[in-house]
Each structure stands twice: as C-alpha cells, then as structure tokens.
Amino acid sequence: MNKSMMAILVASGLMLSAPVMAQPAQPSLYQQLGGKDNIRSLMDDFVQRLKADSRIGEQFKNTDAARLASQLTDQVCEATGGPCKYVGLDMKAAHAGMNITKAHFNALVEVLQASMNAKGVPFDKQLEILSMLAPMHRDVITVR
Numbered sequence: 092m093n094k095s096m097m098a099i100l101v102a103s104g105l106m107l108s109a110p111v112m113a114q115p116a117q118p119s120l121y122q123q124l125g126g127k128d129n130i131r132s133l134m135d136d137f138v139q140r141l142k143a144d145s146r147i148g149e150q151f152k153n154t155d156a157a158r159l160a161s162q163l164t165d166q167v168c169e170a171t172g173g174p175c176k177y178v179g180l181d182m183k184a185a186h187a188g189m190n191i192t193k194a195h196f197n198a199l200v201e202v203l204q205a206s207m208n209a210k211g212v213p214f215d216k217q218l219e220i221l222s223m224l225a226p227m228h229r230d231v232i233t234v235r
C-alpha cells in the first residue's frame with residue numbers, strides 16, 4: 092500500500108476498525124470523579140454549605156447531614172455509572188410539600204458549584220453533573 096492510500100484510509104476512518112487500533116473504553120464519569128469516597132467527600136461539603144446558606148439553609152436545619160450526604164452520594168454514584176444503588180425516595184416524593192421555588196433550586200445549584208470548585212472538580216465534569224441534575228427540576232420545584 093502506498094503512502095497516499097494509507098492517508099486516505101486513515102482519514103476515512105477505515106483503519107480505525109482494525110482490532111489493533113481499538114481504543115480502551117472511556118472511563119465513566121464516576122471514575123473521572125475519583126470514585127465513591129471522592130463523591131462522598133463532595134456531598135459532605137455540599138450538605139454543610141446547604142445548611143449554612145442564607146437562602147435555603149433553613150430548609151435543611153433539621154436534616155441529618157450524614158444521612159443526606161449518603162443518599163446524595165448513592166444517587167450521584169449510580170447516575171454517573173458507579174456501583175451503587177440509590178434506594179431513597181424518588182425526587183417527587185422527597186420534595187413534596189416543601190414549597191420549593193425556582194429560586195431555591197438555583198440557589199442549591201450555586202451551592203453545589205461552590206462545593207465542586209472547593210473540591211477541584213474540573214469545569215467540564217461540573218457541567219456533566221449539572222446537566223444530569225437539571226431535568227429533576229420538574230419533580231423538585233413545586234411552586235411555579
């Protein structure tokens with residue numbers, strides 16, 4: 092095979108189908124976040140910040156911090172492809188009767204961003220986590 096033919100094959104992607112060129116599987120977001128211990132450490136920080144937040148802290152004042160951090164860890168671990176199973180309430184039931192507004196939801200997202208910055212989660216991973224959580228607004232926000 093001459094050089095220009097090789098160039099065409101490579102450019103067209105045909106060479107990539109050869110088994111020797113197989114790429115290792117992409118690590119899951121769970122792996123990229125450093126596994127369960129790192130997620131737990133992020134969630135511990137998050138729950139502390141939630142409790143201290145002037146906008147929404149009141150809603151978490153009676154919350155058992157370790158328990159909520161553990162639930163959030165399982166939820167995020169599972170959703171990012173980790174070996175966990177979230178067995179808590181679904182998001183609608185968990186937030187029923189709390190009168191959660193858009194502003195509350197946005198405040199929680201900002202608090203999570205502060206935790207992710209503090210824990211050194213790279214910005215592109217932050218966006219992946221946030222886009223996973225964003226659709227839950229439909230079940231969490233009950234005051235529109």
Ligand code: HEM
Nearest residue numbers: 147150153154155162163179180185195196199224227231
């Ligand atoms: C994407 C957004 C959210 C996610 C993923 C989320 C996730 C969770 C989870 C996993 C639980 C635990 C459920 C259980 O124990 O079975 C929970 C409970 C709770 N959430 Fe959320 N939540 C979100 C937004 C919010 C917002 C915006 C507020 C209010 C500002 C809020 C307030 C609470 C409170 C007060 C509890 C009860 C904690 C307790 O047990 O004392 N959440 N949430």
